[in-house]
Amino acid sequence: MPPAHPFDDDKLHEECGVFGVIGVTDAANFVALGLHALQHRGQEAGGIVSHDPESGFNSARRFGYVRDNFTKQSLMETLPGSLAIGHVRYSTAGSKGATQIRDVQPFFGEFSMGGAAIAHNGNITNADALRRELIERGSIFQSSSDSECIIHLMARSLQRKVPERMMDALRRVEGAFSIVAMTRTKLIGVRDPLGVRPLVIGRLGEDGWILSSETCALDIIGAEYIREVEPGEMVVIEHGKLNSMRPFVPQQSRFCIFEHVYFSRPDSILGGRSVYETRRQIGVELAREAPVDADLVCPVPDSGTPAAIGYAHESGIPYGMGIIRNQYMGRTFIEPTEQIRNMGVRLKLNVNRALIRGKRVILVDDSVVRGTTSRKIKEMILDAGAAEVHFRIASPPTAWPCFYGVDTPQRDKLLAATMSEDEMRDYLQVDSLRFISLDGLYRAVGEAEGRNPKCPQYCDACFSGEYPIEPADMIEKGFEMKAAE
Template identity: 85%
Template sequence: MTQADLDQSPEPWLANPFDDDKLKEECGVFGVIGTAEASSFVALGLHALQHRGQEAGGIVSYDPEAGFQQARRFGYVRDNFTSHKVMETLPGALAIGHVRYSTAGSKGQTAIRDVQPFYGDFSLGGAAIAHNGNITNAVALRRELVERGSIFQSSSDSECIIHLMARSMGRTIPDRMEEALRKVEGAFSVVAMTRTKLIGLRDPLGVRPLVLGKIGDGWALSSETCALDIIGAEFVREIEPGEMVVITKDGVASHFPFRPAKSRFCIFEHVYFSRPDSILGGRSVYETRENIGRELAKEAPVDADLVCPVPDSGTPAAIGYSLESGIPYAMGIIRNQYMGRTFIEPTEQIRNMGVRLKLNVNRALIKGKRVILVDDSVVRGTTSRKIKEMILDAGAAEVHFRIASPPTAWPCFYGVDTPQREKLLAATMSEEEMREHLGVDSLKFISLDGLYRAVGQAQGRDNSSPQYCDACFSGEYPIAPSDQISDGFQLKAAAE
């Protein structure tokens, strides 16, 4: 087993010196079986999933002669998995990969050993696993495993799965994975591999996405359909909540190892996380976001001269708002597409420039206009205030914020990097207080019912049986965040 690159240390540029003020999906997973140079297809797939994790990435491959090989790197896929020198170390017709952000509170402290996929040697042979999501009872599991003699190599909750598999007495590696995941609470979309199998699995509620594609005589698993497109794979279907697929040279075998449960897919995938060119639940993400803008225009109209997106995530909703309201759409803010993490040493003066390095106001368009700014969310509000100041500095007569999601008042514990609840603006302020804090002429969020209508639920949210996980808005957690509760986190009923 080659250990190349496992001793790297994170570079200083990994810590983003500018306040993004966005919720971040922590992971993207991708796997391919049955194609020559599978790792090259995986690298392309991870490149398409880069929006889901920009801190680090890794690939594990298997070749009968070379065995299991792995490479892990900090930074972007394009900078690390495009050279022949690297890719020739990852031979074989079977490979999986992972892109990641680190968990909340640990930025700048990640070690290369935390980068997935994780690999383990079992009595049945080697296996590697890549996990998108978050294990909500990981602290308790880790404590129990350590007490029983397990030695952890990383700080990742995903490593618990490897140790649980090692302790299982299952006859096959898929059997061991099933047994391990029955002990896990939380959200998990998993792509794994053995010497002959590519395995995909979603948790019983299907919180995080996973899809199946066909490429020639081979198969692919991906967090999103956009990554299938980049390798020329045909989208076959979504992996169902609670489903496990085991793919070999003989085809795809499917079964459901968990007790059936009502699906609670993450609704924020529709709002922000997924790429607009992906398909979720048979619906175009772009069209859904345009529908969100239309619903927002119905719920929160305002007299104005221009509808402008906060690029790029607010663009489809801004287009929908414009179409529904009849107010002209305009690119009032231009994004600098070429600002990388290594742009300049983050001195205090540069830090204060912050958003201006990424976004610039189209002054000739904005001056004297009443402007509606459409964004996907407000988290801490710091970036929103800076953008408002830029718009006013450019001579706007009025600034109205329209937000394409309900107020984010609760942290996510299912694989999203979320600030602590007290740092979420909507957790401590009313909508009017937020408007005053941001210093805008008006502020309106789409309602939770409106968001449900935009994603295809004509009657809005069924409060007795919601169709999605919307805990970040509602505070109703479909999976108990056990570790957080043990650490003092108060659920909605207790907090109120």
């Protein structure tokens, strides 16, 4: 199977989204709707597990979009019950066994006290060491996913109840995890002590409870947003009541700042802040830090749009849709011919020539990863008759890989890891190139004093190289951490 994003491979991709429902009729249908709203977090595959007192645990795992699989009545009728969880996955082609259905979550395990299923957003940074240890002790793995380690660790726990077994397992785990899990009667949510990945709680009617990666998935089913699952917190929902516990040593939270920049949907709420408003404010900060004489501010759709609006408003330069996105490409070209593949980004984006011709254009994008797409977009703008092209990027240079649940190229494939800002400008062949500063990004997300260098308020390792959790597996494979200053 070729990559799921043949014309969008110059972006960082969140690797999954999770959603769970308890206390409603036909819970799996609500989960399918929630996963549809979280599709941006993973387009490769999805899965749902439900529980019904008569038929027990039932599951369905499929490749492709939620809308193409979990809207079929014949399938949804096989997932009865008032309790269900689901997962959408993005995975890199080949390197993680992306084509294997056995890697698609949720994962299920049958324990002495009953079954349990888990769906995991994040990445376990000591998974290789845990897997070796578990295999040596007799565990038989069914997938290549790091998340399966949690099921095996739970199986080896001596605790009697599933939540306690999960606590035991997660105390052995290093890295980032937001988990939605279920037993026959319980819905469980838990975040790692740093709270790197998001997880929120919602209510639906009198007895319904929701756990979701983002608030936008609550909106689609008409659920009320209650609060976030806090870093290091486990919530257990049963018989209409939520119990909270703190199974980990408290730590300073380090939420992923790139969730604000790109991963989360703009209509979600993160940390009490509108993602859209944060991205618009990023554009305001960028206009203050990197002004330029120009005629038009143009977003690279869709992720650059809020920042471009903020840049235009702050700079006083008119905003215009100089690039139009083809909203209907979908999976039509998931297996393109070489001739079609060479058309590249033109299949997805088209230039509004009448607006661009003769203009000095500021292009606002969320990030530059490899730079390949940025070069193609620049060429399209110049071919349309633009007089000048200036790039303004709504994140600092991405110079380090993420090991906490984001699909990132190796460091030597990241443009900012091998080039200075001036060298990147020359490589992209644009009139100017500027990135928002790390302090400017922190101001945009609400930190008035900017970034605290002694104790950063967010995980910004992809920009700073300062990893809050040591990536033990990658260091063992030869990854070199940033030298201490």
